[in-house]
Amino acid sequence: MRKGENNNGGQPKNTVIYVTVDTRKINEGNIDQHVVFSDDRDDPPQKPGNPKDYVSTINKGMKVYWRGVAKDADSGDTIEITGVDVKDAKGSWTLLDGVESEQGNKGVKVGRVKGLYIEGQEPYSVRFRIEGRKSEFEVDPKLEMVATSQ
Secondary structure (H helix, E strand, C coil): CCCCCCCCCCCCCCEEEEEEECCCCCCCCCHHHHEEEEECCCCCCCCCCCHHHCEEEECCCCEEEEEEEECCHHHCCCEEEEEEEECCCCCCCCCEEEEEECCCCCCCEEEEECCCCCCCEEEEEEEEEECCCCCEEEECCEEEECCCCC
């Protein structure tokens, strides 16, 4: 099985990226240590301390969703994804046709993956807020398109 196929027989699928936040420990000085990325693919979860090294795989023509999750589900904290932006110096996405809020699901962002296969990784930033706090946090992972057997 190739990276990112996730036992789906090589068929394209949407990707859900989870931004898990330790809401009890995070502050402006330790963001990277208290945010962990994972997704619903075979991409291994990112280890605390280095979100910029996390790469989520996506398939052409599909969608990618970003959802915030509190590490401690009993905390009652809600993570709102407030923005997903390309980190490209030109300011334009290579892999996505854009990112917008998901209708009817406050705090979730959805991107439309371009319909042609594009090689390489694309760095981007995710901004989020913990409901009830004024601070907004930002982390910088990557996306990579994988080929499918379609």
